[in-house]
Amino acid sequence: MGFLVGGLLFFWIIEGAIPLIPLRYKRRKIHHAAVNFGFTVIHLVIHTILAIFIVKLSDWCRGTGFGIIYWTGAGILAGIIISVLALDFSSWLVHYVMHKSPLLWRFHLVHHSDNSVDVTTGLRHHPGDSLLRGLFFMLLIFVSGAPMYGVMIYQTLVVLATAFTHANIRLPRRLDAALSFFLVSPNMHKVHHHWKQPYTDSNYGAVFSFWDRLLGTFRKMDPDKIRYGLDRYYPNEQDENFLQLMKKPFRRLED
Secondary structure, eight states: OHHHHHHHHHHHHHHHHSBSSOOOOSSOHHHHHHHHHHHHHHHHHHHHHHHHHHHHHHHHHHHHTOSHHHHTTOOHHHHHHHHHHHHHHHHHHHHHHHHHOHHHHHHHHHHHTOSSOSGGGGGOOOHHHHHHHHHHHHHHHHHHTOOHHHHHHHHHHHHHHHHHHHSOBOOOHHHHHHHTTTBOOHHHHHHHTBSSTTTTTSOOOSSBSHHHHHHTOOOOOOGGGOOBSOSSSSOGGGTTOHHHHHHGGGSOOOO
């Protein structure tokens, strides 16, 4: 929680000093943040509950010797590496699946409906989206046998990475491009938030960028040409309507 709050505050300040794109909020930045924090609070409640099952699952893997880490006899350092890679792949995989399944996309489009992507957008997830992410997270703990210290290290990394990649910050282009060879950089992730496909269906990574490069889902785009929001499914003028966003997944999608 400390890393979450600290990361949000840090990048909130930085994006005001070196913005990537001039954002046009419907009302004020604080109102936009309040809407996104509403989803963030629900997301954190869900994942706090899921944490009980995550601890039990990780302990079960340790007690039974189940998972890649135990099958390979990995030490602490190798165990951390396997844990971080497995859990980051779970982030890539669930993200990919939500984009490819029309039913799951209904929940995930709430994240993409934000027309003013900034640091507060990072945890703007519908509760259905949050629950699915937790289930995939547990699936990869089960497969990898990730111990709790490995889980906590990855959770710290992904919280900081989420704030960093969603923040409306402009890095020197060469630096951003260099980072994107290994880590998800701000410009790389902003392509994913471009309003029009196929750019929306690309760059699914959370912390590491090599999943997208290896699996053929990596795309580049000039950040000055990026436009946020959706080209269909949800009206862009309603992107800060909390109640409508909560209801949207339970209504039929319209092209």
